[in-house]
Amino acid sequence: MASSYYTNTLHVNFESVLAMDDPGMVSMFQALMASGLEGFLGCSAVIYEAALFDFFANASVRDGMVFSTVHGVTVEIFEQLFAETFELPVEGLTDLTEIPKDLVADARSIVSFSGNPVSMFGKKKEMKFEYRLLCDIMAKTISVKEGSFDALTMEKFLMLTAIICEVKINWNRVLFNILKDMVTAGSRQAKGYAIKISLLLENIPNLELGESTEFPSSKILTDKKVHRYIVLNEKVGVEVVAAAPQVKKAPKKQAVSKKRPVAAAIGDPVLKNKRKMKKKSGSLKENLEIVVVSQEAVPIQIIEPIPAAPVVEPSVEEQREATSAVPIDEDISVVDQPAVEVAAVTGEQEPAVEHMNEQMAEPTADEETVVLNTTNQQ
Known part of the structure; x- marks a missing residue:
């Protein structure tokens, strides 16, 4: 107390x-x-x-x-x-x-x-x-x-x-x-x-x-x-x-930096971290100039001609019935129909189809060269 x-x-x-x-x-x-x-x-x-x-x-x-x-x-x-x-x-x-x-x-x-x-x-x-x-x-x-x-x-x-x-x-x-x-x-x-x-x-x-x-x-x-x-x-x-130790100062050359790992004192190599910079590939113009895009050559495909069917010219009444039978909403599907049916509906003549087939059937040497050049340019 x-x-x-x-x-x-x-x-x-x-x-x-x-x-x-x-x-x-x-x-x-x-x-x-x-x-x-x-x-x-x-x-x-x-x-x-x-x-x-x-x-x-x-x-x-x-x-x-x-x-x-x-x-x-x-x-x-x-x-x-x-x-x-x-x-x-x-x-x-x-x-x-x-x-x-x-x-x-x-x-x-x-x-x-x-x-x-x-x-x-x-x-x-x-x-x-x-x-x-x-x-x-x-x-x-x-x-x-x-x-x-x-x-x-x-x-x-x-x-x-x-x-x-x-x-x-x-x-x-x-x-x-x-x-x-x-x-x-x-x-x-x-x-x-x-x-x-x-x-x-x-x-x-x-x-x-x-x-x-x-x-x-x-x-x-x-x-x-x-x-x-x-x-x-x-x-x-x-x-x-008696207990006071004699402190010897180490030379400055032997001093190990605190920022460097212990491995540096033993002799192991010290790996330095490289800085990585993130850049947008689309933002640099020079990337577009260096990058080379390789394109594969597309071979020429030869399409065999389609045998033409005999053309029967419809009467005026039949043409009116065929035109009225196609709805407006189905005009887009006409593109996917075969050439014969498209010709029949639109009233195009058969010689136009045959002329196109003849040009695609047997291309000349000059045409092949033009096609190849066009493909390489693409």
């Missing part, structure tokens, strides 16, 4: 860490004590989870003070009470960005692991182990930030500079402003200070806080915890260096 308010919190047992056989770590914790943060980072570690949950659920800021209701009792926390409870400095800079730039430049070289000035927007691994731990304390316990703690930020590095270079900071004003941001609606400030708020609630008269919970020992920095922190960081650093 309320454990989310102290998930990333680190608490310091100064008596234990100052007894370490590590000059770098001891010097760093002594700088913390000299800055005036010993009472804030090393107070008694007790948690009242139910009261803590009520406090954040009902808290707000009015007239520069923090108000809340815990178990039906009104709670008021003001800046002076905050300073007296944790023995915080009330003099010095209230804005970390006012730290002199020359001190910031000095700090970049002091905390460097390699000796080269670290980047203020780089990674924490560029710093010595004691300052990596100090950076975690600033991020998790002082400024109370969430997310990745591996990257450096301007705010963390300025806090670190103030402690290393012994810059006077009004830590009471800085920390109380962070508390006000925690209870302000819509603020992006993460909620924390679980141990500190629990200690403040203990001093409120007529307030029953209920059962208390001990702060997790895994989050309390002792000599053993700090030593383990150093070993793990050294081990991780060695593994990262």
Whole structure:
């Protein structure tokens, strides 16, 4: 429930860490004590989870003070009470960005692991182990930030500079402003200070806080915890260096284009797709000139003459009867009737048929030539 308010919190047992056989770590914790943060980072570690949950659920800021209701009792926390409870400095800079730039430049070289000035927007691994731990304390316990703690930020590095270079900071004003941001609606400030708020609630008269919970020992920095922190960081650093492969850049001539298939790298020929253009055959004039149409020669057919029947001239009355016997609708069928019947109906004479048959029966040599030429032209 309320454990989310102290998930990333680190608490310091100064008596234990100052007894370490590590000059770098001891010097760093002594700088913390000299800055005036010993009472804030090393107070008694007790948690009242139910009261803590009520406090954040009902808290707000009015007239520069923090108000809340815990178990039906009104709670008021003001800046002076905050300073007296944790023995915080009330003099010095209230804005970390006012730290002199020359001190910031000095700090970049002091905390460097390699000796080269670290980047203020780089990674924490560029710093010595004691300052990596100090950076975690600033991020998790002082400024109370969430997310990745591996990257450096301007705010963390300025806090670190103030402690290393012994810059006077009004830590009471800085920390109380962070508390006000925690209870302000819509603020992006993460909620924390679980141990500190629990200690403040203990001093409120007529307030029953209920059962208390001990702060997790895994989050309390002792000599053993700090030593383990150093070993793990050294081990991780060695593994990262050993596991880093040496990347060799291939020459540009051997680089295979992404657009070409894998077969091209093995040596197989790459078939290129040819573009096909669809054109209408009738729309191009040149197609008509190129295409040659072959025609088969049709042989001349000789039609044998039809023997003529004797012509009997009908009388005038018979011609009238024959003409009246053919309906108008059947005029078209007359074309399909034999030549003799057509002659009889239309009144044409037989000599015309015989003359036509004679011309078709025996064609001369000149006529055959004319016919053949006509066929080829077609």
